[in-house]
Structures are given as structure tokens and as C-alpha cells.
Amino acid sequence: MEDTAERIVNRAINLGCQDAVADVAVNRSYQIRFAQNQVVISNRWRETTASAFIVYKKRVVASDIKDLTKLEAQVENLVKIAKASQENPDYAGIAKGPFKYDRLVVDKKIVDLTDGSDHVQAAVGAALEEGANECAGSFWKYDEEHFLRTSNGVNGYDRRSSLYLSIRALMGLESSGHGVACATKLSQFDPAKAGHKAGRIAALAKNPVTGRAGTFDIVFDPLIFGSLIDQAGGRAGAYSVLAGLSPYAKKIGKKVASEAVTITDDGSAESIGRRRFDSEGVPTKRNTIIQKGILKTYLHNTSTAKKFKTKTTANAGLIAPDAHALFCKPGDWTKDEIFEECKDGLWLTNTWYTRYQSYVTGDFSTIPRDGIFRIKKGEVVGVWKDLRLTDNLINVWKSVVGLSKNVDQVQWWGEVGVPTFAPYALARKIGITKSAE
Amino acid sequence: MADLDLVDFAVDYAREKGASYAEARYEHQIEENFILKNSVLDALYFGEDNGIGVRVLAKGGLGFAATNSMTRADVKAIVDDAVKIAKAAHRKDPIVFPPEAPVVTTWSVPQVKKLSDVPVEEKIEEILHIDRELTDLKIKMPARFFQQGNKQIDKYFVNSEGSRIKSFSPRVRLYYFLTVMANGNVEQTYQNYGWSGGWEALNELEMRRRVIDEAKSMQNSVEHGKKSPEGKMDLVVGPQVSGIASHESCGHPTEADRVLGREASQAGKSFITPASIGQRVGSPIVTVCDDPTIPHGIAYYAYDDEGVKSRRRYLYKEGIINEFLQNRETAAILGTRSNGSARATTYNVEAIVRMANTFVEPKDWGFDEMVEGVKSGVYMKSFMEWNIDDRRYNGKYVGREAYRIENGEITTPVRKTVIELTTPTFWGAVDAVGKDLEIFHAGFCGKSDPGQALDAALGGPTMRLRNVTLR
Structure with missing residues (x-):
């Protein structure tokens, strides 16, 4: 060969x-x-x-x-x-x-x-x-x-x-x-x-009842948080930025998440997305996309790097740069602390169909699937169904207040396309909607 | 094209190896994609897919294996693989296929202007022309993205029941994604049009006019659009909206494999169960069909990828859940016959239950007539954001191009009209269906694992919904 x-x-x-x-x-x-x-x-x-x-x-x-x-x-x-x-x-x-x-x-x-x-x-x-x-x-x-x-x-x-x-x-x-x-x-x-x-x-999740719309604190399970990390990594691709498919245009150096959030892409690290080189043959390496909430770089190949007056990040695909494996830096909370700090909210375990009204503003919605749990004072007090998370990508990331110490490697059909290391996360005041009666 | 005798050989050899049923599908696909971003042709993709997939039933299990090496040794190796892994399934309930009469035939889609005869330069010039017309509008458009794709698909299908089907299917697509800004507002759109046939597609679909009209409507929306009214009122939806609703909240939930749980871990299940046939889901004026035989629909086919003749399927008929989309596997479980819904994206994946061209059947209402009957409401011509849960019960569509209707007249543009409704609420509110059927909005319908993003048409006429909640 x-x-x-x-x-x-x-x-x-x-x-x-x-x-x-x-x-x-x-x-x-x-x-x-x-x-x-x-x-x-x-x-x-x-x-x-x-x-x-x-x-x-x-x-x-x-x-x-x-x-x-x-x-x-x-x-x-x-x-x-x-x-x-x-x-x-x-x-x-x-x-x-x-x-x-x-x-x-x-x-x-x-x-x-x-x-x-x-x-x-x-x-x-x-x-x-x-x-x-x-x-x-x-x-x-x-x-x-x-x-x-x-x-x-x-x-x-x-x-x-x-x-x-x-x-x-x-x-x-x-x-x-x-x-x-x-x-x-x-x-x-x-x-x-x-x-x-x-x-x-x-x-x-037995016997769920139709939930209500409102603004809730959310405990994100790693699978759904992986989807949000995947969105952040995907929108940070330089090609997405140039094509109008990203809320991160002109935001290098700007705050796009809370201080708790650091996201890297690293094709060289141990993961199921590990690869020795990108499509141009550049050795893969660790790139910090978001550091303590600040957008540090887009993901580049040689051509997009030149356009942005920087160097390739070793993320070349055949035509457009792509993330290889995304890592959300763990926080210092235990999983129990994440739940305990959720006084009046929801625990979402999975999602699908993340779609944008505007990629430029980041306005989107996504549909939680599988268990949706009502949380009060850190405890599961009910099981809900038929809800939709309707918010803004940057706002959701800015609302993250706590991340667990342990992360899971997740990837899932359609929604977490890039292997992603995701913790449990707590975010405040996230918009939830539901179908009209 | 490869040595097609190998396709027959694969089936015969599988039977020798103990398969109770075997089929082989050879495909040769020529694909080209022209990618234009902000007036620059970023790249031209040209691929020539070529290979064979073999699916067998053995000891009640299903096995599938594929290769792109069209040699006798490699074809033999994948047959061995498929039989071996099928036998290893150890199922409690053996998979069976209902009998189908053998079919020996050839079918193809005609092209007025053959894709293979159109020079690369001419194809590029067509996209550049559209882009130039857009930039001539002097609208502030910070991002413009076009992808023009052409496919020429040759297939040869053989099964152990004696079917031998050759086919040729050319397809044309135009996808565009535009961003318009003004007064601090931003409006984005994506549209995807598709056609089975030749290069005449772009003229037949009036792509130049459509793109220009859309850009102008975006400018109108960002400059003059008002906040969309909220509350219960009437809603008129355009063909694009009735098309997506047909696909998402009728086509998907009536896929039999989804109903039976085969897709539960990926594309999900359905609020519909086998016992739902005959139950009401919409108003009596609503009939939603899926029809692979629509001429020039991007999902046109005469026989499916299991060799079953295609036909129109009435999924919701006069508001009643009427029929599922079936392949041979699901038909056996549900005690019926396949209705020709099995398709695969390429040779290297199994054929599963898929929609083709899905649409609301038109009635006799005129557009003006529907609008005249609305005292206060919204006309949502097209949408941007949309999603639906995995049971296909809670759908959301957010308007892209939308207008206020007051006293029977369309007045000002409105922005971001949101409908978030259950499937029965949406279809149950329809009281008028237009005669203006459009069926050339094309989607890449996602399903299965490995993922199969497949050509599907989403269509319909204008419809009027009474007294629904808008946000």
C-alpha cells in the first residue's frame, strides 16, 4: 500500500x-x-x-x-x-x-x-x-x-x-x-x-410525566455534555468560521465560556480518535481551543492558517480542518457535589438533533432523549419527558459553574461525532421549552 | 465497470456455503462536488465508488460483508465472512424474508442533458454565475457557501431467488448556505434541492431565481422584519414546511424498523406501534405519501435494493395512520409484504427501511384562498432551525421567511416565528391543503450504523393550520 x-x-x-x-x-x-x-x-x-x-x-x-x-x-x-x-x-x-x-x-x-x-x-x-x-x-x-x-x-x-x-x-x-x-x-x-x-x-426513568418549560439549573451527564463539547470543537474549525457556520468569528481572545471551561483538541493523546498525523502528514498535537473561558485558537490546516496569519494546528482534513479528539479539562468537583449544588433543576442524560437558527449568534435548540430527571436539593424527585433545551451556545458555555473531577470518553451516533472526554457539568439558568398544548 | 459475473458468483457461492438466502449488490458511483465559498472554488471533489456488498441469511442470522476489490478471491472472502458472521448470531427468533417473485429487468432515469456530457468548466460556470448574480444585488452577505453535487449510480442486484436487476440513476443537487446582515441583525438560510435526471436540473428547478429570491427575502427580513406575534392563531405554511413535517413527523415514525426497535439506539423509535394502524393522527384533509415513482424526485427508483418493485405508500390517509414503510425483514415480523422501501447509500452498507420522496398529497385550495380565510396569523414560507424527538412526537420549526397575515392579507415580514407542537396537534390543526405541490427540496436523511445519509425528497403544498400556538 x-x-x-x-x-x-x-x-x-x-x-x-x-x-x-x-x-x-x-x-x-x-x-x-x-x-x-x-x-x-x-x-x-x-x-x-x-x-x-x-x-x-x-x-x-x-x-x-x-x-x-x-x-x-x-x-x-x-x-x-x-x-x-x-x-x-x-x-x-x-x-x-x-x-x-x-x-x-x-x-x-x-x-x-x-x-x-x-x-x-x-x-x-x-x-x-x-x-x-x-x-x-x-x-x-x-x-x-x-x-x-x-x-x-x-x-x-x-x-x-x-x-x-x-x-x-x-x-x-x-x-x-x-x-x-x-x-x-x-x-x-x-x-x-x-x-x-x-x-x-x-x-x-420509569413513568415520566410531561415536564414544564422554564429556566433551570442543569446537570449535564457526560454524553450530553460531550455533545456540547463537540459543538464547541466543530464550530472552532477555521473552515466553519469562514463559511458563516460558527458563533466564534472574530472572537479570538474573547470570553466564550465560563472560567471553569478549558477545551483542547489532541489527536496525539490516548483516545479512540488518536492518530499520528493529520491529512497533510503534520504530527498531531495538543491545541487549546478555549482556556479558562477565553477562545484561544481555531483549528487549522496550512491554508486556513495562512488566511488567519497563524500556523497549522495539525487538524487538516482532505479539504477542511477537523477536530481529532476533544478534551474538557476536569474540574475539582465530585459528581455528588455537582448534583448537590443543583437545588432546583434538571439532570439531562443524552440529547440529539442539535440545530441552529443562527450559527453566527449561536442560537440553537437540542432535544434531550433518554432519562430527564427533576432535581431538587440535589436529589432526583421526578421523571420528566417531552422537553427541549432552547438557548444559545455561548450562553450555555458561559453558564457552566462546575465540572466533575472524573471524565468519560464518549462518542455517539450523530451527536458526538468526535471522541470526546466529558465530565459531569452543572450550568445555571438554561432555557427549557416544550410543545404547546 | 467490473466483471459482473462476480456478482452472480457471489450469490451462488453463498448458497453453496449454506446461506438460505443470499443477495449481492454491485455499485459503481461517479460523484462530483463543486465547493464554492465566498466566490472561491475551494475544491472540486471527484470520487469513483466501486465495489460489492453481499448479504446472507444463514441459520436465522443476517450477515453482510463488502469489498471494493472486484477479484474472485476477494469476493469469495467476503462471502465467507458474511456466512460466518450470520451463523454466529445465535438468534432465538430466526430472521426470515417473505417470498418475492424473481425479477429480471433493467431500469434507468432519462437525462435530457447527460451529466457525463457536460464539461467541468460549464458546471463551475453555472455556480459562479449564481454567485455573481448574488453579489450584484449589493446585499451585505459576509458568507456564501455553495455545494453543487452530481452522481451517476450504476447498480447490479442479484439474489438467490433469481432476481437480476440492472439500473442507472443520475442525480443532481444544489445546496447553498447564505448569511445576510443589516442593522445589527443576521439572517441565515440553507437550502437543498435535488433532481433525478441530467444537467437540465438546474434550469428545471429554476435555481438562479430561487437563490436570488431567497437573498432578497433575507434582506427584507433583516431590514424590515418585526417580532413574530405570539399566542394562538392561524398559520399558513409553505411547501418547504409541509415537506419537512411530512418527512419528520410522518415518514420517520412510520418506518417499520423504527417501530420494531431495530433503530432504537441510533435514529430512535416511534410513537407509533403496530397497533396504531387505523388510529387518527391528523385531520381528514391530511394524506401523506411516500412515493419512489415520482419522476425526477431525487429518490426515484423502480425497484428497491432488495429487488422489490416500488410503489406509492399512503402513510397517513385522510388523517389515519395507514401503512408502514417496509423491507422484507420487517414485513416478515409484521406478517405482511415488503412495499419496496429498502435502500442503501452505497455498496458497502446493508439496505434498510428508508423514505424516498415524501409529501403531503395536494388538494384544491389556492394560496390566496387560504390566506383570505385568516383574520390574524402568520405565513411561514420556510424554516431554519428544526428538530424533533426520537419518537417523532415533539417537533419544532422556526421560521426563516415569514410574514404577518392580517384580515386576509399578507403584510409585514416577521422574524423567528416558532412552532413547537406535537405531531397529532400539528396534523390535527390542518384545515386546508393547497394544490401547489413542490417536491424538489432534498434532504440527506440520516439513519443506521454505520450512518447512511441518503437522498430523500421532502415536499408538499401550502397548508393552513387553525388556532395553533406560535411563539
Whole structure:
């Protein structure tokens, strides 16, 4: 596969391209999906995809090549397309290699895993033990090798292997809980813990009643707080800022969250999003996006960095920069203290469908799903349903007053796209709405 | 195109290996996307997807495996994978598929102007032209983003019951995201239009006019828009709003896999259960259909990805929950037959229950007639923010382009009209349905794991809702 990447780059340069990048990914992932407490389908992939990025006289073309038997012809076609395209005056090149990368960290036990059914059973069994009667979810073994070459001297190899399990437990249609397990080492993978959490929330969420609208103090569980961190990280991408898809435009150095909040992106740290390099081959590193509430940087590739007169943050994607793995710095509160400080509020455990009325202002709403609990003086005193969090992204972040010492690694379908390390959080006076009668 | 004999080979070999049912789907998709941000062509994406997915039933379990290497050895390897993992399911209730007659056919979508014949330069020029017309308006637009996408999808489907279906489906999309500012106000919009067919799409959809009209309406809104009235009143919604409501609060809750809990951990469940068929959910004037056979609807298909012939499905009929969207797996559980709703985004994912072109069936009301009947209310032509819970019961739509209606006449623009209603409240309030059906708003409908963002059309006519709460 090293040859394949090299052939793409060489062919593009020989045809007159100024820059070329090829990332050949070999995917051997495996998945089990389950519902109604049993397996519904298992999936396995044997795929090799060459992602190519070529630039001819500042004309940028990106591609995923699947038919590797006609590599030369495919690259020739891409160059032909590039020649017919338009110049991108904002294009500022790709990073200059070669680079040295951190030691490769792969758990061979994950690579060798061929059957995940025990993990599914562990999660489902744990949820049922807590009182749930229906479980659904997915178990994933991710295994991808990456062979990266660039015309600027990059020669990188990476293997990204991890385990992931997502389980939703239900006790009837309106009582549910969700848990996830993420690990890069088999020994640290704990699907039963995820199952217990999902089952426990489902059991606690029995017989919900329609809640009321108002302004409440909110205890955010890590899964929903992960969604808010994901929003903060995603909106901090320089491309989002330039496209009008961010409330963070012109806010570098400004307060965008409370002092309790520090968020970093770090592709080099231990997480299921770990990678040795970005799409230009730049070694991944830690970048502080928000420090004690102040916006410090956007996430950049070489071109967006030049536009903002700064350096790449090693977050290049094929076209736009992306976060790799987001970390919210833990606070100094215990989980119990977070709840105790919530005198009159709600505990939200999960959410989905986060949508904006204006990305520029950050006005948005999101729909809590799974257990929604009424909290008074730190205790659960009721179970609610049918609510919506309707507020402003920056306001929500400015309202955070406390974060727990412990964080969970979370990622979830659609809502927490980037692996995220999230604590329990307490935020004051957050807007809650509900459907009109 | 690859050696299609391998597709037949995959099915035969799966049967040899012990599969009680096997299907193989080869796909070759040419995809191009032109990405224009603030008048600069950031990048052109050109992809050529190519590969085969095999799904088998063995010992009551389902297994799926895929590869992009079209060699006999690799196809054999994925069949071995699929059979092995299917057998490992150890289900208490075996999965079965109801019988379907074999189909041997070829279908394709005609193109007036073939996508493959249109030079890259011409496609780029069309987007640049729209962008130039926008900038000529001299409206303060700090961000403009366009993505014009074209797909040409060849498929060959084979199953162990004797079906052999070849198809060709070209599709065109235009997505835009605009930001307009004035007087300290900001207005944003995104729109997504889609078409099954050739490059004639942009003319047929009148994209130049639509984008310009929208930019002007945004300027009008930020400069002259007033606070939207609150309280109980009448609401007239445009095709875009009735389209999203059709999709979110009718199409999704009637997906049988969601009803049965197969999507519970991802796209969620449904407030509808198998026992809900026959129950009232809306007023008698409301009929919501899903129809893959609508010519040029972006989700047009003649046969689904399980080889079942497509047809119109009446999901809500005269206000009554009437029919679910079914594939073969869900149909077996619910004791019925598939209605041709199985689709997959690419060769490397299983086909699951999906909507196609979903819309409110038009009636005979004229727009003016509906407005004339409103003493005090709002006309919400389009929306920006929207969401709905995972049971598809509590929906919210916030107006993008909206106007006050006073004494039967449309008066001033109003900003951020909010409707936050339950599904039965929304559909139950409809008392008039227009004849102005539009069905070319296109969505990327998200579902399944791995996620499948699939082409879907959301449409409808103008509708009038009586006495609903606006915020």
C-alpha cells in the first residue's frame, strides 16, 4: 500500500501538479448490531481506499479512489479535471515534511479480535440486570491502516484500532437510558459498565410525566455534555468560521465560556480518535481551543492558517480542518457535589438533533432523549419527558459553574461525532421549552 | 465497470456455503462536488465508488460483508465472512424474508442533458454565475457557501431467488448556505434541492431565481422584519414546511424498523406501534405519501435494493395512520409484504427501511384562498432551525421567511416565528391543503450504523393550520 500512495503522488507530480497527497486506508473493521436483546446483523469490511488530494496551479481536486487496478488512469483523470477547474487564491500549500512521529501504539489483542458477541452479551446482560427489558446498539471493532505520502516529503504509517460499544436500554417506549464504552486496549474495554449505566437510567426513568418549560439549573451527564463539547470543537474549525457556520468569528481572545471551561483538541493523546498525523502528514498535537473561558485558537490546516496569519494546528482534513479528539479539562468537583449544588433543576442524560437558527449568534435548540430527571436539593424527585433545551451556545458555555473531577470518553451516533472526554457539568439558568398544548 | 459475473458468483457461492438466502449488490458511483465559498472554488471533489456488498441469511442470522476489490478471491472472502458472521448470531427468533417473485429487468432515469456530457468548466460556470448574480444585488452577505453535487449510480442486484436487476440513476443537487446582515441583525438560510435526471436540473428547478429570491427575502427580513406575534392563531405554511413535517413527523415514525426497535439506539423509535394502524393522527384533509415513482424526485427508483418493485405508500390517509414503510425483514415480523422501501447509500452498507420522496398529497385550495380565510396569523414560507424527538412526537420549526397575515392579507415580514407542537396537534390543526405541490427540496436523511445519509425528497403544498400556538 506504500507503493500505491507513492504511485499516486509521483504520477500527479509528473503530470505537472504542484502538490499531491495520497492516504491509502486499509479498512478491516467489524460490527455487530443488536436490537430487542439479540443480534440483528453483523457486518465486516475488506476495503482499501486511496484518498487523493492534488493541486494543479492552485486548482484543488480531492478524490477517493476505490478501483485501484486503474490507478494511473484515475490520477490522469483527476489532473485533467484539475486543469479544467478554477484557481483557489486561498490555497496556501501543504505542510513541508518529513516529520517524525510518536511511537505507534496498537493493541494486538484488538487487531486479532474476530468475535465481539461476548461484549454484546456483557452489555445487554448488564442492562437487563438493572431492570431494562429491551436493549439495542452496536459493537464495533475499528481497524484501519493508513499509508500517507505527500509531495512535500511526508512518509507516514498509522494503525488506528479501537473498540466501541453503544447501548440504549429501554423499559417501555418512554423510559430509556444510554451508555457507551470506548477503548484502545482490550483490557480497558468495559461494555458491562455501559450496559449497567444504560439500564440504571432506564429503570430510574420509569413513568415520566410531561415536564414544564422554564429556566433551570442543569446537570449535564457526560454524553450530553460531550455533545456540547463537540459543538464547541466543530464550530472552532477555521473552515466553519469562514463559511458563516460558527458563533466564534472574530472572537479570538474573547470570553466564550465560563472560567471553569478549558477545551483542547489532541489527536496525539490516548483516545479512540488518536492518530499520528493529520491529512497533510503534520504530527498531531495538543491545541487549546478555549482556556479558562477565553477562545484561544481555531483549528487549522496550512491554508486556513495562512488566511488567519497563524500556523497549522495539525487538524487538516482532505479539504477542511477537523477536530481529532476533544478534551474538557476536569474540574475539582465530585459528581455528588455537582448534583448537590443543583437545588432546583434538571439532570439531562443524552440529547440529539442539535440545530441552529443562527450559527453566527449561536442560537440553537437540542432535544434531550433518554432519562430527564427533576432535581431538587440535589436529589432526583421526578421523571420528566417531552422537553427541549432552547438557548444559545455561548450562553450555555458561559453558564457552566462546575465540572466533575472524573471524565468519560464518549462518542455517539450523530451527536458526538468526535471522541470526546466529558465530565459531569452543572450550568445555571438554561432555557427549557416544550410543545404547546 | 467490473466483471459482473462476480456478482452472480457471489450469490451462488453463498448458497453453496449454506446461506438460505443470499443477495449481492454491485455499485459503481461517479460523484462530483463543486465547493464554492465566498466566490472561491475551494475544491472540486471527484470520487469513483466501486465495489460489492453481499448479504446472507444463514441459520436465522443476517450477515453482510463488502469489498471494493472486484477479484474472485476477494469476493469469495467476503462471502465467507458474511456466512460466518450470520451463523454466529445465535438468534432465538430466526430472521426470515417473505417470498418475492424473481425479477429480471433493467431500469434507468432519462437525462435530457447527460451529466457525463457536460464539461467541468460549464458546471463551475453555472455556480459562479449564481454567485455573481448574488453579489450584484449589493446585499451585505459576509458568507456564501455553495455545494453543487452530481452522481451517476450504476447498480447490479442479484439474489438467490433469481432476481437480476440492472439500473442507472443520475442525480443532481444544489445546496447553498447564505448569511445576510443589516442593522445589527443576521439572517441565515440553507437550502437543498435535488433532481433525478441530467444537467437540465438546474434550469428545471429554476435555481438562479430561487437563490436570488431567497437573498432578497433575507434582506427584507433583516431590514424590515418585526417580532413574530405570539399566542394562538392561524398559520399558513409553505411547501418547504409541509415537506419537512411530512418527512419528520410522518415518514420517520412510520418506518417499520423504527417501530420494531431495530433503530432504537441510533435514529430512535416511534410513537407509533403496530397497533396504531387505523388510529387518527391528523385531520381528514391530511394524506401523506411516500412515493419512489415520482419522476425526477431525487429518490426515484423502480425497484428497491432488495429487488422489490416500488410503489406509492399512503402513510397517513385522510388523517389515519395507514401503512408502514417496509423491507422484507420487517414485513416478515409484521406478517405482511415488503412495499419496496429498502435502500442503501452505497455498496458497502446493508439496505434498510428508508423514505424516498415524501409529501403531503395536494388538494384544491389556492394560496390566496387560504390566506383570505385568516383574520390574524402568520405565513411561514420556510424554516431554519428544526428538530424533533426520537419518537417523532415533539417537533419544532422556526421560521426563516415569514410574514404577518392580517384580515386576509399578507403584510409585514416577521422574524423567528416558532412552532413547537406535537405531531397529532400539528396534523390535527390542518384545515386546508393547497394544490401547489413542490417536491424538489432534498434532504440527506440520516439513519443506521454505520450512518447512511441518503437522498430523500421532502415536499408538499401550502397548508393552513387553525388556532395553533406560535411563539
